[in-house]
Structure formats: C-alpha cells, structure tokens
Amino acid sequence: MFGATLTPIASAQERTARSRPRGPRPLPAPELPPHRELVRRGLAGHASRIRLAELVAAHGSPLLVLDTDRVTTQLLALRRELPGVHLHFALAALPHPAAIRAAHAFGAGFDVASRGEVTLLEREGVPLRHVVHTNPVRRVDDLTSAYLRGIRTFVVDAASEVAKFAGLPRDVAVLVRLAFPGSEAGASAGSGISVEDAPALVAHCRRVGLRVAGFAFHLGDRQVDPAVWERAIRGSLALVRSLERRHGxxxxxxxxxxxxxxxxxxxxxxxxxxxxxxxIAAAPAHLRLVIAPGRFIAEPAMTLVARVVDRADRADGRWLALDGGPHGLGGALRHDADGPLVFAAEELGGQQVVDGAAERATRRLLTRDRVPTTLAGPVDDRREVIAPRRPLPPMEVGDLVVIPSVGAYALRPAIGFDGSAAAPVVVVPR
Ligand SMILES: Cc1ncc(COP(=O)(O)O)c(C=O)c1O
Incomplete structure (x- = not known):
C-alpha cells in the first residue's frame, strides 16, 4: 500500500524537477477544522482573556460584552485591505460611547444617520466638522441641529432635499447619493438617484448655491457581489470625471x-x-475615498451571554428558553435566516491549558454525545427561536450559552412584547 503510493509521487517529483526550479517541496495543505470549531477556539481564548465567567458573576445575565479591541482590529484589517481609502465607522451599527472612543483613537472618521448619533459623538468630544451625515430623508430641524453642532457634509438624492438647505449658511456641502443596479440585493440599500439623473441634480445644487463636495452610495446589507462594488465605483468615478470636465x-x-x-x-x-x-486605481488623486462600514466593525465586537431558564424535551429535540431573547435584544439575533452560531459556555472551557487536564476535559466534552437543541427566548419559545436544532452538549437550567458576533444593530431600542429591557452592555478591556 505504502509502496504503491510512493511510486507515483516520486515520478511526479521527477516531472516537476524538469519543469520548475529546485526548491523546498510544498507541504500538503493542512486539513482545516470546520468553521464552528475555528470560531469555538477563538471564542474560548477570548472568553478566558476577558474573564467571561467573572463578568457574568458580577453583572448577571443576559449580558452583552463589547470588546473595543475588536473594533480596533477590524479597522486595522480594513486599513490593510484598502490602503488609501479613509475609514469611517457607520455609527448606527453600534452607537456606543466605548466603540466611538476606540474608532476615534484609531483615527477613523464617522458617518451618522440620526440626531442621537450626533449627540453621542458630541459627548465623546469627536470633532464634527468631518463627520458625514448620510441620511438623505431628514427633517429640517434635524438638519439645522446637526449644522449647529458642527456637521458640514450631508447627503442628498432629490431636489426636495436640496430645498431644506435654503436657510443654512454657505459653508455647508452635500454629497449626491447614487443608486446602482444590483445594489438593492442588500436589505437596506435605500435611496439614491441614477448616474444618468445625477448631473441634473448637481446642476440644480449649483444653481441654488449649494456646494456639491462629491458623491456617495450604499450598496445594501452585506453586499458580497464584487461586480456590484466594481460597477458602483467605476460608475461614480466616470461621473466625477465627466462633471469635472463639464464644470471645470x-x-x-x-x-x-x-x-x-x-x-x-x-x-x-x-x-x-x-x-x-x-x-480605485483609476481614481483621481484629489478625490478623498471613504468607506463607512457598520456591520463589519460592529458585529464581531459584541458577544451575548445568556442563561438557560427553562428546558423541555420534545419530539423534535430539546428546547431551551434563555433569559434573553430576540425581543429583548433589539434585533441583534435576527440578522440571519439560519440564526447565529451558538455555544454552550462549557464548550469554551480549558482552552488555555494545552495538553493539561482542562484541555483533556474540553476534548472529552467536544466528542461527547450532542443533543439536537433549539434555543429560544424566554416568553413564547415557538415565536422567539434564536437557533433551531443545533447539535449541542446536553444543557440544563442554569447553564450559560454564549453567542458571538451579535454587535451589529443590537443596541437599537428593544421594544419587546414581553417588555424586557435590552441586556446591559459591559465593556472590555476595562
Ligand atoms: C449610507 C449608509 N452607510 C453605511 C451604512 C452601514 O452599513 P453596514 O452596516 O452594512 O456596513 C448604512 C447602513 O444602512 C448606510 O445606509
């Protein structure tokens, strides 16, 4: 058996040696553990670093743990991926003072969409002059208030929006928001005008004395199609070039x-x-390119810890009710059709001790029988399903469940029919 496999490998090497320069023999690609196991390992390290168990003991459950280091590492990752593009944090995704401080310390700018976000930035002492207000459907009093607090760049996508700027001084500028075919693939692509209609709106702004600083677009929630990004950027740049020529x-x-x-x-x-x-290789050097992610930065920065408060074994498996459900968490758990990755806190133990007793205990646990488990909120489990039929270690009332990557759009006001308040947020590192 061994000999049979060795022979063809040797002859393949001979063939390669003839056609390629000599060098170290490439190793076979290591087999990667499945996605959930990779996340579990990262989460186990994280849980021990931030002393998750102590946090829950001190603050109770459900608990949202906001890791500001993660805000920074996401921004760093993006800076590496997109050199030359200025990073703004779309604050709507995680409007929390600690996230603001982390992004500001990193040197990121901000895009905002509401009065509350402006107030938060103001409280944290962020200079508002370079903040972009991206909500093109706003009330005149919101616009005036944002202006008075220092914001100077707004987004418009219609002549009716332009009219709202009539009472403001001339040091205000707008970005014309563009829409591109295919961008409605995302859930929140929202508004914008076509590249064809944009020149007329730019001309209208110029006629009424409103300075157009440039253009903006938003391609929707989790736009994974590279072609949509490319079309939008190339289309915007072509528009910029043509209007710069036309208007000098x-x-x-x-x-x-x-x-x-x-x-x-x-x-x-x-x-x-x-x-x-x-x-962007074709972008003119004088154009400031900005990307303003929300979810990409916010999502991995927050982890939910909840406790099992009820257990029922049914025909379709074990049902566990948690003390925090989708209603009390303002939408953090509802962003995916298939729900979030969930872990029994037990699965995260022992990660620090390599080949020690705790590590062996974790390994035993991971290979132990699993029970198809449906996790749900505390009130009406059939309507509050968080994660259906997941193979999890058997859990009982009182056990903790950890759900990573719940940071995006989680802090919207929670208006649960059960009246439950949003889970408190604890910030790490302290
Ligand atoms: C104009 C604009 N910019 C940025 C964002 C942030 O988007 P995401 O959280 O998908 O990165 C949004 C979200 O709706 C938006 O409308």
Missing part, C-alpha cells in the same frame, strides 16, 4: 457607504476588497 471644477469626496460582507465571511471580503482596490 473638482470634487472632493466619494463615500462608498457600508455593506461590506460580514467579517466571518473572509472569502467574500477578500473578493470584494480586491475588486475595490482594482477599481
């Missing part, structure tokens, strides 16, 4: 909005950023 002017900014794939979807992220890099 220079635009200052192109804001790509958010909509990057989830951080967990590395293949999609790599494909999208590669295409962005290729498309």
């Amino acid at each position: 002017t220079r635009f200052e900014m192109l804001d790509f909005g958010g909509g990057l794939p989830s951080a967990a979807d590395r293949a999609a992220l790599g494909a999208v950023t590669a295409r962005i890099r290729a498309a």
Whole structure:
C-alpha cells in the first residue's frame, strides 16, 4: 500500500524537477477544522482573556460584552485591505460611547444617520466638522441641529432635499447619493438617484448655491457581489470625471457607504476588497475615498451571554428558553435566516491549558454525545427561536450559552412584547 503510493509521487517529483526550479517541496495543505470549531477556539481564548465567567458573576445575565479591541482590529484589517481609502465607522451599527472612543483613537472618521448619533459623538468630544451625515430623508430641524453642532457634509438624492438647505449658511456641502443596479440585493440599500439623473441634480445644487463636495452610495446589507462594488465605483468615478470636465471644477469626496460582507465571511471580503482596490486605481488623486462600514466593525465586537431558564424535551429535540431573547435584544439575533452560531459556555472551557487536564476535559466534552437543541427566548419559545436544532452538549437550567458576533444593530431600542429591557452592555478591556 505504502509502496504503491510512493511510486507515483516520486515520478511526479521527477516531472516537476524538469519543469520548475529546485526548491523546498510544498507541504500538503493542512486539513482545516470546520468553521464552528475555528470560531469555538477563538471564542474560548477570548472568553478566558476577558474573564467571561467573572463578568457574568458580577453583572448577571443576559449580558452583552463589547470588546473595543475588536473594533480596533477590524479597522486595522480594513486599513490593510484598502490602503488609501479613509475609514469611517457607520455609527448606527453600534452607537456606543466605548466603540466611538476606540474608532476615534484609531483615527477613523464617522458617518451618522440620526440626531442621537450626533449627540453621542458630541459627548465623546469627536470633532464634527468631518463627520458625514448620510441620511438623505431628514427633517429640517434635524438638519439645522446637526449644522449647529458642527456637521458640514450631508447627503442628498432629490431636489426636495436640496430645498431644506435654503436657510443654512454657505459653508455647508452635500454629497449626491447614487443608486446602482444590483445594489438593492442588500436589505437596506435605500435611496439614491441614477448616474444618468445625477448631473441634473448637481446642476440644480449649483444653481441654488449649494456646494456639491462629491458623491456617495450604499450598496445594501452585506453586499458580497464584487461586480456590484466594481460597477458602483467605476460608475461614480466616470461621473466625477465627466462633471469635472463639464464644470471645470473638482470634487472632493466619494463615500462608498457600508455593506461590506460580514467579517466571518473572509472569502467574500477578500473578493470584494480586491475588486475595490482594482477599481480605485483609476481614481483621481484629489478625490478623498471613504468607506463607512457598520456591520463589519460592529458585529464581531459584541458577544451575548445568556442563561438557560427553562428546558423541555420534545419530539423534535430539546428546547431551551434563555433569559434573553430576540425581543429583548433589539434585533441583534435576527440578522440571519439560519440564526447565529451558538455555544454552550462549557464548550469554551480549558482552552488555555494545552495538553493539561482542562484541555483533556474540553476534548472529552467536544466528542461527547450532542443533543439536537433549539434555543429560544424566554416568553413564547415557538415565536422567539434564536437557533433551531443545533447539535449541542446536553444543557440544563442554569447553564450559560454564549453567542458571538451579535454587535451589529443590537443596541437599537428593544421594544419587546414581553417588555424586557435590552441586556446591559459591559465593556472590555476595562
Ligand atoms: C449610507 C449608509 N452607510 C453605511 C451604512 C452601514 O452599513 P453596514 O452596516 O452594512 O456596513 C448604512 C447602513 O444602512 C448606510 O445606509
């Protein structure tokens, strides 16, 4: 058996030696553990670093743990992927003071969409002059308030929006928001006008004395199609070039909005950023290129810990009710049709001790029988399913469940029919 496999390998090497320069023999690609196991290992290290058990003992459950280091590492990763593109954090995804401080300390700018976000930035002492207000459907009093607090760049996509700027001083500028075919693939692509209609809106702004600083677009939630990104960037740049020629002017900014794939979807992220890099090679040097991700930064930065409060064994497996459900968490758990990855806290133990007793205990646990388990919220489990029929270690009332990557859009006000308040947020590192 051994001999039979050795012979063809040797002759393959001889063939390769003739056609390629000599060098170390490539090793076979290591077999990667499945995605859940990779996440479990990372999460186990994280849980021990942030002393998750102590946090729950001190603050109770359910608990959201916001790791500001993760905000920074996401921004760093993006800076590596997209050199030359300025990073703004779309604050709507995680409007929390600690996230603001981390992004600001990193040197990121901010895109905002609401009055509350402006207030948060103001409280944290972030200079508002370079913040972009991206909500093109706003009330005049919101606009005035944002202006008075220092914001100078807004987004418009219709003449009716332009009219709202009539009462403001001339030091305000707008980005015209563009829409591109295919961008509605995402859930929140929202508004914008076509590249064909944009010149008329730019001309209208100029007529009424409103300065157009450039263009913006937003391609929707988790836009994983590199072709959509490329079309949008190339289309915007062509528009910039043609209008700069026509008006003998220079635009200052192109804001790509958010909509990057989830951080967990590395293949999609790599494909999208590669295409962005290729498309921006043609950008004029005077144009400030901005990308304003929300989910990409926020999602991995927050982890939910909840406790099992009820257990029922049914025909379709074990049902566990947690003390925090989708209603109390303002939407953090509802972003995927197939639900989030969930872990029994027990699965995260022992990671620090390599080949020690705790490590052996973890390994035993991981190979132990698993029970098809449906996790649900605390009130009406059939309507509050968080994760259906997951193979999990057998859990009982009182056990902890850990759900990573719940940071995106989790802090919207929770209005549960059960009246439950949103889970408290604990910030790490302290
Ligand atoms: C204009 C704009 N920019 C940025 C974002 C952030 O998007 P994401 O969280 O998908 O990165 C949004 C979200 O809706 C948006 O509308």
